[in-house]
Each structure stands twice: as C-alpha cells, then as structure tokens.
Amino acid sequence: MLKYIVGRLAVAIPTFLAVLLITFTLTTLSPFDPVAMMMQQYEGTLDAMQQKEVVQRLRNQYGLDNSFVVQFTKYVERITHGDLGISINGQRNVLRAIVKTFPISLQLGLAGALLTTLVGVPLGALAALKQNSWIDYTIVGSTLVFRSLPVFVLAPLLLVLFVLILGIMKVPRGWDGLFNPKTILPILILMLGPLPIIVRQTRSAVLDVFSQDYVRTAKMKGLHIWLIIFRHILRNALIPVVTTLGFVAEGLIIGTIFLDSIFAIPGFGALVEASFRNFDYPLIMGVTMVTSLMIILTNLLVDLVYPLLDPRIKLE
C-alpha cells in the first residue's frame, strides 16, 4: 500500500510542476511586465535617467534578466515558501486573498457535492431499474438539460422564475454562513451542474451490476427487491461513481466562478472572475494554480480510496 501511495505521489508531483510550467510560460508570453507595474508608484517623481536606474535595479533584484530556467526554478521556490506574489489591482497578497475567500467556496462546493450525490444516485439507480420506461427517459432526458449548461445561464433564468414569476423568494445576495436561506439557490444551481455525470454513471453502473450472477442468485433465493438493491447492487455500483469525483470537483469550481458575482458571495469564484476581468496576472496564476491543485488532489484521493472500496483493483 505504501508503495502504491508513493507511486501515485510520484505521478501527481510532476503533473503539478508541469501545470506550473504551463501557466508560467503563458504569463511570460503575456504583455504583463511586473517592473512597469511597480514603476507606477514612482510616476512623476523620477526623471528619465533615474527611472532607468531603478528599472535596472528592480530587474536585477527580481532576477528578470536571468534565463527562463532560472526564473522558473525561482518561481517554484517562491511557491514552496507560500509566496504567490502581489496582485496588481489593490496590491493584495495573492495567497492571503485566496486563503480568505477559499473557505466560503469550499463550504458551498461541499454542500453542492453532497446534494448532487444524494439526488443523483437514487435518480440514476431508479432510471436503471426502470430501464427503457418513461421514468428512465424522463430522468435521463431532464438531466441532459443541465449537461453543459453554464451557471450564468441557469442562475438568471432561475432568479427570474423564482423571484419575479413565482415570487417565492427574495433576491438572495451576500454571504451569512452556509445555513442561511440565501444559500438555497446558489447550492441548488451548483449541484445541478455535476448532476448529469452522477446520474449517468450510477445508471450504467447499476445496469452493469444488475446482470451479474450474484444478483440473479439473490433474486432466485427470493430476497426482497429492496434488500437486493441496497445490499448487493448499490454497494457495488457506487464504486465506479467515486471515479467521477474529479469531474464533479472541476464542475463545482467552474460553477462558483460565475455564481459568486451573480449572488454577491465573497468567495474564491469572485476572486477568479475579478482576476480575469482586470487582467491581474499574479492573481490569475495564483487561482489557476490552486484550482489545478484541487483537481490533482481530488484525483489522488480517488486513486487512494478506490482500492479500499474495490479489493479486485490491484495495487501497482
């Protein structure tokens, strides 16, 4: 088991480094010049000669005249020390901005993941048990609606429906903790995004297990259908569903980007959106790095948990 964990880590760490390399290379191609940004504070106080001198000193200090490889290794080194730089807009410490906003989005995301599992697994199982009936078609067809439907499309439509047409809700804005009626609509919208993945995966997994010999044996023994479903089918069918967690995590992260500004939630998504809108490169690099890290860690977690759930999986 230890060997397996080490092996998985040996894959995850280079992957993360490669992700850093991609973001770093892309930003060096960008028109963003950190020195020019820092020089803004001296505007009007230095003449051309002095300015040149300061620019040279800054370039030396930050090693911008070094080769690409040296710059990149220094960048990775700074990251390991937790230094993600300072944002252009408002001169905020990027790490601190992320640490401050992340817990809010994490709570919303976990609530969304929990809800999407609680709703998606029974729906998927039901669709499989009633395969090719109208129930199956309705479930599969209606979850297709949410496949690839972005949050910024769903959110205004649901707002118009719930607030203007039905009038059952006040305009939800802001953040007062997770257990507040304001979060009902955001969590509902978040959970609908990954729902189709869960429903389809559960459906096909249940169909798969349903044709296994031990299920037929259980049926022949005269076991009650609910007992078969819970004890024999769901337990085995849920294993492959775990593998979709990576996609679910990505869906939730992308979802919060649009959700936060629409509902005025001061979360991680709002930070991501602001970084792109303001072309705030240090912030963009920071948030991209953190989201990639989340996805890599989720996949790592799936890889580690999977053999525990399914003993047939060989540890390599």
Next chain:
Amino acid sequence: MSQSASAPVLKSLDSPGALKPISKQRSLWGDAMRRLLRNRLSLIGLTITSLLLFAALFGPALAPYNYTDQDLLDVAQLPSRAHWLGTDEIGRDLFSRVLYGARTATLVAVFSTAVSVLIGLVLGVVAGYGGRWADAVVGRLTDIVMSMPSLLLAALIAVTLKEPIVTWAKGVYEQTHFPLFADTTWLDLLIVFGGLAFVQWPSYARLIRGQILSLRNEQYVQAAQSVGVSEITIALRHLLPNALGPVIVNMTFNLSSAMAAEAALSYLGVGVMPPQASWGNMIQSNIGSWSYRPWLVAVPALTLAIVTLGINFLGDGLNDALNPKSSKAI
C-alpha cells in the same frame, strides 16, 4: 462473394415499378440513421441543430437590423412589432443580435471541435501505434492538460496570447497593408478557437487510443492479420469505421460544451468582445438588470440553453444509434 454478382440485379429492382427486394442489404450507417430517426428526442435535437445551422449561415441576411444599429429612441424596449424580442440597453435589436450570436457560437464550436479532433486523432494514433514510450508520453500530456480546469486554462491562453498576437497583426498590417490584418476582430475568434481546442484534445486522444488498443484485440482484426492483410488496410477498413462511432458522439457533445465555453469566455470578458454579438457577452452585459429588464438576459440565456439541449439530445440519440451495445455510458 455473391454481392458483386447480385449488385446489378438489385439496381434493376430499385428502378421504379420493379418489385422491392425483400431484404435489402443494410449498411452500418443506414442502420444507424434509421435508429436515429426513430428516436423522438433525437428528432427534436436534429431540428434544433438544423435551425441553429440555418441561423448561423443565413442569420445575418435575415436579421431585420445590423448587430450594431442603435435605435436611441427605443432603448430597453419590451418585445414589439418593430423589435420582435425587444431592444437592449443601448437600443440594439435583440433578435438581430441573437441571430448574429448564433453565427459566433457555431463558428467557435465547429472550428474548435475540428481542431481538437485533429490533434487528438494524431496523438491518439501515435499513442496507439507508437509503442510504449510514445504511449507514455502522450498519456502524461493528456494527464497534465486534464488536471487543469479547462475553462481557466482556455481563459488563461486567451488572456495572455491576445495582446501579443494583436500587436503582431498590427505590425504586419503597417508593413504590408494586407487587408486581412486591417481589422483584428477575427483574431478574437481565432484565439478562442485555439484556447478551446487546446483544452479539448485530450479526451479525443484518450478515446482514439483506447479504441485502437481494444479493437486490435478483436477477433476479426486478428483474423485479418493472420491472413496477411496489411496494417494500413486493417486500420482503414476495420479500425476506422468501428472507432468512428464513439468519436462522432463525443464530437456532438463537444459542440455544445464548446458553445457553452465560448459563452463563458465571452462572459468573463476574454472571449468575443463587444460590440461583436456573442450570447455570453449579451448575458454578461445584462445580468445586472435581471430584476427590472428580465427579457434582456432571458433571451440569450434561453437561446443558449435550448441550443445546447438540442445538441445534447442529438448526441444522445447518436450514441444510441451508433453504439447500440452501449448503455448510455457516456
């Protein structure tokens, strides 16, 4: 064997007035088409997709107004006879802009999907045929790209490459006065194509590699190999037709997610820039006023929702039609 002999007979039977043969030979694709048309949801999907293509091709010609035309006396009007879907906050006809947006969305979806399929095909074939090392390299590459949030990666590519490319194009124009580079709005689209293609290719590379590896173990391929059929003939005659089904299904679903991704990039302000019409930037610029001008945001949002749903219905139908053995595993 008897096929070539019976072909002329079939031809004469097909001529008007002749008796129809009892069992006509069915092709793989004809069969798939029949299954597709029997499914009601995929018919709806087919209709919506055709309407979208029609709007993308002829929309600008059919649109009652130009997408930039402003009617300053009729700002933010509800739908009326003159403006079928109303006007936006600066007096542009919403119906016309939705039609122009259909062209933007379709262009981005079709081109980014085509480019990513091409990249994925090449890398998938390399991984499937190239031996252990090539397979490992392509596998790592797909892992890396897939471990980045696709939308953020595409946005990062768009945001970092846009200015260098536009500066370059302007430089080219100043030197050569080549008319293509006079207006750089098409570069916006090109950058969005590139960014989306870059995040979409891994799924194709994986799919095609998997198809090659699993199909090569099929008995009919081994039979062909054992009687000395060349690898290229096997690839074209046996692997390609069988691998094409899943790829087509994936492409269809990809069209709708590319469309959503284009809207998302434009929504974030890094995709198609205003005044160019994109459903994403139309939603973005009107989302703040949803409570008192709901139709301004609802029209582009509903359009995008209906179109992606239609394409997904079509993809689902194609999945059932082309992979009859699968149980909606996608």
